[in-house]
Amino acid sequence: MSIRRVSHVAAVVFSLASAVVSYQLLVKHVSGSAAAGWFEAGCQEDTSPGAANCAAVLASPYSYFPPKTSDPADRRPRLPVAFLGLAYYSSLAVWLLGVGRVSPQRRWLHAIPLLSIGFGLAMSAYFTAVMFRKLDQWCPWCMVTHGLNVLIAAGVVLMWPGRPRAAAAATPSTSVRMVAYPSVRVVFVTGLAIVALAAAQLFLLGLKTWRRQVDILAESNKALTAALHRLKGDADLHFRNWQSATQRAIAIDADDPARIGAGAQAGHATLDVVVFSDFECPMCARFAEFVESQAQPLFAGHLKVIFKHYPIDRSCNDRASQTMHKHACEGVALVEAARALAGNDGFWRAHDYVYKHRDALAAGRLTPQMTAAAIGVDAGALTAATQSEQIRRRVAEDVDQAKVAEVRGTPAVFVEGKLVDPLVVTEVGFWDRLADMYWQRTGIPRPASTKPKTAATPSTPDRKDAP
Numbered sequence: 042m043s044i045r046r047v048s049h050v051a052a053v054v055f056s057l058a059s060a061v062v063s064y065q066l067l068v069k070h071v072s073g074s075a076a077a078g079w080f081e082a083g084c085q086e087d088t089s090p091g092a093a094n095c096a097a098v099l100a101s102p103y104s105y106f107p108p109k110t111s112d113p114a115d116r117r118p119r120l121p122v123a124f125l126g127l128a129y130y131s132s133l134a135v136w137l138l139g140v141g142r143v144s145p146q147r148r149w150l151h152a153i154p155l156l157s158i159g160f161g162l163a164m165s166a167y168f169t170a171v172m173f174r175k176l177d178q179w180c181p182w183c184m185v186t187h188g189l190n191v192l193i194a195a196g197v198v199l200m201w202p203g204r205p206r207a208a209a210a211a212t213p214s215t216s217v218r219m220v221a222y223p224s225v226r227v228v229f230v231t232g233l234a235i236v237a238l239a240a241a242q243l244f245l246l247g248l249k250t251w252r253r254q255v256d257i258l259a260e261s262n263k264a265l266t267a268a269l270h271r272l273k274g275d276a277d278l279h280f281r282n283w284q285s286a287t288q289r290a291i292a293i294d295a296d297d298p299a300r301i302g303a304g305a306q307a308g309h310a311t312l313d314v315v316v317f318s319d320f321e322c323p324m325c326a327r328f329a330e331f332v333e334s335q336a337q338p339l340f341a342g343h344l345k346v347i348f349k350h351y352p353i354d355r356s357c358n359d360r361a362s363q364t365m366h367k368h369a370c371e372g373v374a375l376v377e378a379a380r381a382l383a384g385n386d387g388f389w390r391a392h393d394y395v396y397k398h399r400d401a402l403a404a405g406r407l408t409p410q411m412t413a414a415a416i417g418v419d420a421g422a423l424t425a426a427t428q429s430e431q432i433r434r435r436v437a438e439d440v441d442q443a444k445v446a447e448v449r450g451t452p453a454v455f456v457e458g459k460l461v462d463p464l465v466v467t468e469v470g471f472w473d474r475l476a477d478m479y480w481q482r483t484g485i486p487r488p489a490s491t492k493p494k495t496a497a498t499p500s501t502p503d504r505k506d507a508p
Contacts, residue, residue, distance in 0.1 A: 045200050049142050052196030056134035059189045062182050063126035067246070070099040070123045083181055094178035099123070103171050122168065124246050126186055129161055131242070132235045133193065139223075139231030146221035148202040150228065155201075158194045165190045276470030279462050280478075283471075286459040289446040291315050293347055294438075298380060298388040302333065302342025311345035312479045317443050317453040319352045320372025321403050324466075325452045326396040331467040339469075339476035339491050348392065349439040351451055357436050360444060368402050373436055375412050378426035382418045390416040469493050 065080040073096075084095035102109035105119040136154055143150050165187040172179045223231075293315070301311055314332070318325040337344050352369035353361045372395050379391035394415045401407040409427055413420035446455065454461040456475060465471040473493055480487035 045142055045202070048196040048199035049137065052193050052200065053134060053137045055189045055193045055196065056130050056137060059130040059186045059193070060127055060134055062186050062189075063123055063130055066095070066099065066123035066180075066182055066186075067121060067127055069095065070104060070121050071246070080182065083185075085181065087178070090177045092178055093181050095180045095182060097178040098172060098176060098180035098183065101176055103168075103175065121246070124242070125164075128239055128242055129157070129164075130186070130190075130193075131238055133157065133161075135235050135238060136231060137197075139234060140227060141223075142200055143202055144220070144222040145202045145204055147223060150223065151197075151201055154197050158190075158197050161190055162194055274468075274470060276465070276468065276474050279465045279468075279471045280474040283456065283459055283461055283475075288458040289455060289460070291349075291442055291446050291455060291458055298348040298376075298385055298392070299345055300348075300385075300389050301345050302337030302340065305342035309341075309343050310483055311343045312340060312475065313345050313347060313457060315347045315349060315455040315458075317349045317351035317439070317446070317448050317451060319350075319354075319366055319369050319451040320376070320395050321366030321369040321399060322353070322451045323399065326399050328452045328454065328466050329392070329396050335467075335469055336472045339472055339493070340479055341488060341491055343479070348388075349442060350436045351440060351443045351448055351453065352436065353451065357433060358440050360440050366403070368405055368407075370436075371405075371407070372402050374427040374432055375407070375409060375423075377432045377435055378409070378423050378429070379412065379416055379418060381426045381429065381431070382422055383416070387416060387418065 062080075065077055069080075069084070085093040086096050087094055088097070098104065104122055106122050106125060107117060107119060109115075109119065133154060136157075140150065168183065169187055172183065293313075305311070316325075316328065318329070320326075332344065332346055350373050352358050352373055353363075353365040354367060354369035355361050355364045356367075357370035357373060375395055376388055376391040380388035383390070391412055394412060395402060395407065398407055398411075401411075409424040410420045413423040443453070446453065446460075450463070452463075452466060454466045461471070470493075476491060477487065480491070
């Protein structure tokens with residue numbers, strides 16, 4: 042076997058090996074881990090100065106070309122050095138496999154891999170110098186690729202074809218061997234394969250980078266969610282924050298819709314809760330259900346909930362910056378019409394019904410006829426009452442109070458004029474601390490029946506609707 046053939050085979054093998062190592066370096070660079078066990082075995086992570094540590098090198102500013110800087114204005118496009126190595130070695134492998142050993146008549150084509158190798162050796166020298174002069178650790182697998190690059194260069198040099206033989210000396214048998222190689226078709230197909238491979242590698246880089254970003258975002262979201270759950274579960278902190286909050290002078294009119302819980306005893310003091318709400322707001326519906334099912338039992342029904350309107354719908358609330366709930370004002374009309382016909386009790390029956398059927402309201406399917414049948418009033422009278430100008434005045438008055446209270450979204454819950462942190466409006470632990478305060482204030486030992494049956498656990502964070 043000739044020296045050219047041996048050199049050709051060796052150059053192909055070394056190019057493929059370097060491409061495989063570069064791919065593993067790229068995976069580790071982008072994802073933070075490599076799948077191949079053999080790679081990890083040779084990629085030590087010793088943090089002492091001068092030690093082998095692939096991860097440290099791949100995390101350095103010099104793992105990109107051009108290197109990253111601390112200047113925020115420097116937004117030059119950069120590529121991972123490992124990606125450049127992958128593209129370089131795989132392109133060499135494709136050329137050596139597709140074109141390989143050229144005939145003497147085409148030996149000028151061999152300048153292409155030689156020039157590429159020359160550039161590659163210069164880059165290997167540069168990155169080796171950076172690794173040992175500017176970094177505290179070095180990367181064993183990076184050095185493997187640089188060493189293989191030297192062997193590839195030697196193989197490509199030894200593949201250089203000799204001068205073409207004189208035509209007169211050719212015999213019929215040698216004339217076949219002297220056919221010029223490669224043909225234009227071979228060179229074109231090989232070049233096309235290199236371009237296609239480079240495009241595929243760019244796509245792979247983008248895909249892996251995107252997956253890594255997704256993983257990082259998922260990890261961050263998980264950590265933030267856990268921190269939020271811990272924060273929501275700190276009832277003492279939120280109770281202290283509520284105590285130190287600014288007290289708002291929210292005007293409460295005699296005809297404002299108000300409700301205390303079932304079982305409340307006459308003559309007992311109540312703890313006043315003012316809620317600015319929106320009938321299309323999902324969190325508002327959840328808070329309304331929470332108050333009756335979980336908060337009121339902590340106070341034996343002595344919470345007094347005073348309802349004020351804050352629909353995030355510009356058709357009846359000019360203070361809303363945009364309409365988020367396009368049927369919220371229709372919900373206001375239904376419950377206020379019920380109050381006009383059946384008083385405070387009618388308001389709360391309609392309040393519960395509209396929240397229970399919030400999805401129908403949001404879809405524009407909740408009619409006065411349906412509401413009237415559910416709360417026991419005349420459908421025609423309810424329909425007519427929804428057109429009353431008094432409803433618009435009522436909303437305007439409540440919106441004015443929302444401005445005084447600096448309401449930013451719904452539900453905005455105020456206990457004794459102090460805003461409750463939106464994080465904990467449906468957290469049992471916070472309301473349990475309020476109940477301790479309430480019973481101590483009344484001078485009545487807190488009944489055992491008002492204690493939470495189970496320890497409060499933080500719930501999933503809820504969206505707070507804002508105008």
